[in-house]
Amino acid sequence: xxxxxxxxxxxxxxxxxxxxxxxxxxxxxxxxxxxxxxxxxxxxxxxxxxxxxxxxxxxxxxxxxxxxxxxxxxxxxxxxxxxxxxxxxxxxxxxxxxxxxxxxxxxxxxxxxxxxxxxxxxxxxxxxxxxxxxxxxxxxxxxxxxxxxxxxxxxxxxxxxxxxxxxxxxxxxxxxxxxxxxxxxxxxxxxxxxxxxxxxxxxxxxxx
Numbered sequence: 001x002x003x004x005x006x007x008x009x010x011x012x013x014x015x016x017x018x019x020x021x022x023x024x025x026x027x028x029x030x031x032x033x034x035x036x037x038x039x040x041x042x043x044x045x046x047x048x049x050x051x052x053x054x055x056x057x058x059x060x061x062x063x064x065x066x067x068x069x070x071x072x073x074x075x076x077x078x079x080x081x082x083x084x085x086x087x088x089x090x091x092x093x094x095x096x097x098x099x100x101x102x103x104x105x106x107x108x109x110x111x112x113x114x115x116x117x118x119x120x121x122x123x124x125x126x127x128x129x130x131x132x133x134x135x136x137x138x139x140x141x142x143x144x145x146x147x148x149x150x151x152x153x154x155x156x157x158x159x160x161x162x163x164x165x166x167x168x169x170x171x172x173x174x175x176x177x178x179x180x181x182x183x184x185x186x187x188x189x190x191x192x193x194x195x196x197x198x199x200x201x202x203x204x205x206x207x208x
Contacts, residue, residue: 023049025068029102031061031194053201056093056192057085063109065102065189069205071158072185076206078155079190085197086116086144092193094120094154099187110181111191112165114152118143120172122165124180133180140170158184159208 028047045059056062071077077097094113101107106127113121118141122133142150155166163181165173175181188205192198 023047023054023064023066025066027065027067027103029063029107031063050199051201053199053203054190055197055199056190057197058192058194061091061192061194063096063102063189063191065096065099065187067187069188070186071097071188071205071207074159074208076155076157076208077188077204078153078206079203080151080153080201081114082149082151082199082201083116083144083196084149084199086148087195090115090117090119091196092121092191093196093198094191095156096187096189096191097156097158098181098183098185099189100183102187102189108183109186109189110183112154112156113191113193114141114154114167116144116150120165120167122173122175122181131180133175134173136173138167138170138172140167140172142168153202156188 028045030045042059045062046057047062047064048055077095079095081093092113092115094111096109096111099109108126110124119135119137120141121135124131124133142152144150153168157164157166161177163175163177163184164171177184190200
């Protein structure tokens with residue numbers, strides 16, 4: 001009986017500790033791999049507060065957001081991403097914007113991501129349909145060093161009819177607010193694909 005009480009106490013204490021670490025007000029949507037050739041390494045995705053930022057450890061891919069982080073009109077969304085543990089193949093991480101209905105079947109957003117191979121990606125999601133806007137290499141995207149780590153500061157700048165995608169202070173691409181990237185008003189959040197460990201600092205929205 002005493003052993004059972006101690007075990008229950010340990011479980012409750014662990015749950016309380018994890019709850020205290022979780023970013024308050026944030027939601028997580030998990031996207032599990034459907035490919036046997038590209039499986040998730042673990043069934044769980046960890047998203048916790050760490051220092052002044054957030055820390056993601058996969059597991060499966062995830063989208064992370066707080067509905068308080070909503071932007072309209074002209075704005076700059078930004079965060080600095082440190083890739084702590086790359087995967088064995090190319091996987092992306094970065095910002096989402098223009099988000100709506102993120103918890104349901106009609107989820108929609110545009111995302112701006114970078115990967116360990118020096119490429120960046122702008123992609124649009126509408127429900128289960130995902131479409132690349134652009135995917136290309138750029139020298140501004142830092143690749144992992146000998147320790148396996150790399151740090152990239154990403155920004156999405158919305159000004160008038162132009163969306164600028166910025167990596168480490170360099171504009172790597174622009175798109176007009178038309179077609180798939182027409183909607184920029186909405187929730188701003190984070191995206192980390194599966195098998196990665198990423199630390200995020202300086203996440204925020206600046207209204208201009």
